Amino acid sequence: MKKFWALFFFFWPIVALWMCWVAPSEDYRWWFPTNGPATDGQAMSPLGQRIDDLFYLILGIVTITFIGTQFGLGYVLWKGATKSEETKAEFSHGSHSLELIWTIVPAIVLVFIALIQMDVWAQFRVQAFYPEETMKNGPQMEVMARQFEWRIRYPAPGEALQDEAQPGDLYAVNEIHVPTGRPVKFNLRTDDVQHAFFAPQLRVKQDAVAGLIIPVWFEIPKAGDYDLVCAELCGWGHYKMRATIVAEPEEKVQAYLKQLQEEQNFDGVVEDEE
Ligand SMILES: [Cu+2]
DSSP: OHHHHHHHHHHHHHHHHHHHHHTTSTTTOOSSOOOSSOOSOOOSSHHHHHHHHHHHHHHHHHHHHHHHHHHHHHHHHHHHHTSOTTOOOOOOOOOHHHHHHHHHHHHHHHHHHHHHTHHHHHHHHOGGGSOHHHHHHOOOEEEEEETTEEEEEEOOTTSOOOSSOOTTOEEEESEEEEESSSOEEEEEEESSSOEEEEEGGGTEEEEEOTTOOEEEEEOOOSOEEEEEEEOSOOSTTGGGOEEEEEEEOHHHHHHHHHHHHHHHHOOSOOOOOO
16 A cells, blocks of 8 residues: 555656647647637637747756756655665654755756746836837727726828727727738726736737736737636636627728728718619
């Protein structure tokens, strides 16, 4: 029975190794969302791919640590299990050098992770590091989260987006049209409680906080429909806060905005054809 427990703790690192090996493989892709145009679980934005790389790096570090500690535990158990009944127990006051090692090594690993993710973090969250294009073009639209939908406000074609609603603004609900192949910046706001903008395939997640206008950006190289959901439990209709991000060539976005403008300006009067 003693040996069983030693083997038991040897067994789990092997399972962990196997899981970390197969999880990212194309057959499984357990870690990441697989719906949308990408069915293979790949991030659909360049920055998202870098976030995934960080995830896998940390997964690797955690796996190695887990295997190390489990084997250490297994070794000690096995040693204890194979000792004869007569062997007396040894009492130890610990090892100073061991304690130093398992303090310094994790500290180095944590500092390493902190440093290596800084660049991605800055690009994702710090405005000064956003792609230059997003600074030049300004926000393309406002995404207003409210119980329980996403309201999109575009400036009138040719105009710049203002924080306050303008008479010529164009509105849409639960559908965002963005051009492919270049960074798109928008202002995220909430009309009531806290919500969170979550586009899983793009690896973009940002809280919408009452009173704040938060600039967010992403880039989608491949045309297609991407999911947008609310990732903050915001009330009974939280589950209904689903929208689509339609990534398409610039001309199509312009055509969509033009159509939106026509629909919005339509006064209900149809000219008689006679
Ligand atoms: Cu919500």
